[in-house]
Amino acid sequence: MKGVTVRESKRAEILDVAASLFADMGYSQTSMQDIMDRTGLTKGGLYHHFKTKEAIAVAVVIEGFAMDDTPPQVGPLQAVVDASILLAWLTPRVPVVKAAARLGTDQDLEKTYGYLWTQYIPAVEKLLVQAKLREEIKPGARPEEWCFAWVAAYTGVDLMTRQDYESLPRKIATINRVFVSGFATERALAELDMRAERGRELMERSPWARQYLREAAPQASEAPR
Template sequence: MAERQERAIRTRESILEAMASLFIEVGYEAATIAALVERTGLTRGALYFHFPTKEAMARGVLARAVTREGILPQTHKLQEWVDLGLLLAYRLPREPMLRAAVQLSVDPRARGLFGTRWPDWIDLGEDLLVEAKERGELLPHAVPAEIARLAVGAWTGVQLVTEALPDRLDLSEEIARLYQLILPNVASIGVLAKLDTSPYRAERLLGPAADADAAGKPLT
C-alpha cells in the first residue's frame, strides 16, 4: 500500500512538472492534454485520474509557488523578508514549477480563470514585516501592508523586464539591487547596516541544495 501511494505521488509530481514545462514553452491556452500525453507517456485516463482538467493541473502548479523553503531564523525579521525575495529570485530560473507559476500569474487568460498567488506572497511578506515593525526594525512611517504589496509588484516587474531584455541580466543581481533601493526608505538605521542583500546570499542559505544544483547532481 505504501509503495503504491509513493508511486502515485511520483506520478502526480511528474505530471505537474511536465505540464509546468508546457506552460512555460507555449502558455496556458496552447498547452494541451495531447501534448502532455506525448511528453509523459501516460494515457489520458492516467492523467485524468490525478487531475480531471487542465485547470486543475494549473492550480496544482500554482499551489507550489508560495514557499518558505530556505528561509532560516535570523536576528532580524527584516532579513528574513529580504531572504524571501532573494531565494525566490535564485530558485526561479532553476525550477520550472516556479517559473510556470509566475507565468500563469501574468497570463490574462489563466489569471481570469483561477487568479494568482501574488496575494499569498504579499501576506507572507506582510507577516514578516509586521514582526519587524513590532521589533523596531522599521522606520516609524513604514506600513508593513504597503511595503509587502509594493515589493511584490516591484519584484514581479523586475523579473518580467529582466527576462525580456536581450542581454538577460541575472535575476538574483537585479533583485538584490531592488532591495538595496527599498531598504534605506523603510529600515531603521541600526538594522539597515546589518542586513545582507548580496545576490549570492540565497545560494549560501540553500547550502548543499544549491551546490548540487550548480553541479547538476542530485542530493544524496
Template sequence: MRTRHAILMAAAELFDERGYDSASTTDILARAGLTRGALYHHFASKEAIALALMSVHVEALQVTEQPVKLQSLIDLTLTFARRLQSDPALRASVRLSVEQSSFTKYRTGYDQSVEVIRAVLQQAEERGELLPGVDIEEATLFIVGAYTGVQTMAQAYSNRTDLVDRVGSLWRFVLPGLATPGLMSRLRTTPPVAAAA
C-alpha cells in the same frame, strides 16, 4: 505518485515555455509519455493541474528565521530568485500568476506572496526595524509589485540569469525607505555564502 509528478513536471515545462492557453492536455500527455486515462486519474482538467502547480508557490515562500526580520524577508526573495532559475514548476506557477490567460486563479500567487511578506513586515515593525510611519500594507504591495517587475525584466533580458543580482539591487533601493538607519549596515542584499554556493 510518479505518474502525478510526471504530469505536473510536463505541464510545468509547457506552461513555462508556452503559457497556459498554448499548452493543451494532449501536449502535456505527449511530454509526459502518458495516456489520457492516467491524466484523468489524477487531474480532472488542465485547470486542476495548474492549481496543483500553484502549491509550489506556497512551498517556495518559506521564511527562514533570522535575528533581524528584514534579513529574513531579503533572504526569502533571494532564495525564491535562485529557485526560479532552476525550478520549472516554480517558474510555471509564477507565469500562471503573472500571465493574463483563461486560467482564472492567477491571483493566487500574488495573494500568497502578499500574505507572507505582510506577516514578516509586521514582525519587523514589532521589533523596531522599520522607519516610523511605514505603512505595512503599502510597503507589502510595493515589494510584491516591484519583485514581479524585476523578475519579469530578468526573464525578458537574461532568461533570469541575472535575477539574483537584480533582486539585490531592488533591496538596495528599497531599504533606505523602509529600515531604521542603525539597521542598514547589518543587512545583506546578497545570498548567504552557503546559499550562493
C-alpha cells in the same frame, strides 16, 4: 522516494512535465496531448489525476509558490530579503517555479492569476509588522503599504526579466536595496545582507531549497551558476 505512493509519484511527474511545458511554451500553447506524450500516460491515466489542464496549472502554481514554513533563523526584515532573493535564484533553475511565475501573471487564467501577490503580501506584511516591533524599520513606516509596494516591485522585475531570467537575482537585489533603504533604520541597514549572491548561498544550505531543487527539478541542481 520513501513514503511516496505510486499515485503521488505519478502526480509529481505530471506536474514536472507540465511545468516544463508551461514554462517553455505557455499555457495556451500546451495541450493535454502534449502532457500525455511527455509522460507516456493514456488519456484515462492523465485524467485519473487531473480532469482539466486548468487543474494542472493550479497545482503547478501552488507547488511553485510554496513558501518555506521553517521558522527563520534571522530577523524578520532579513527574512523578507532572503525570501525574495531565494525565489529569484530558484525561478530560472526550477521549472515548476518558473512556470508558476508565468501562470500567476497570465490574466487569461482566472484561477491562477495573482496567486503570487495574494500569498506573499500578507506574509511580507506579517514580517514587517514584527520588524517594526523590533525597531528594524522607522516609526513612520507603514508595513501594510510597504509590503504591497515591495511585492508589486518584485512582480514587475520578474516580468521585465523573462527574456533574461539569469539576471533576476541581481535585479531583485537592487530592488531590495532601494526599498529597504527607504524604511529601515540605520542600525538594521548596517546588519542586513542584501547581496545577490546570498540567494545562491541560501539555496545551497537550506534543506527546504535543496529538496525543492532535488524533487521539483533534479536537473536544476546541475545548472551552471
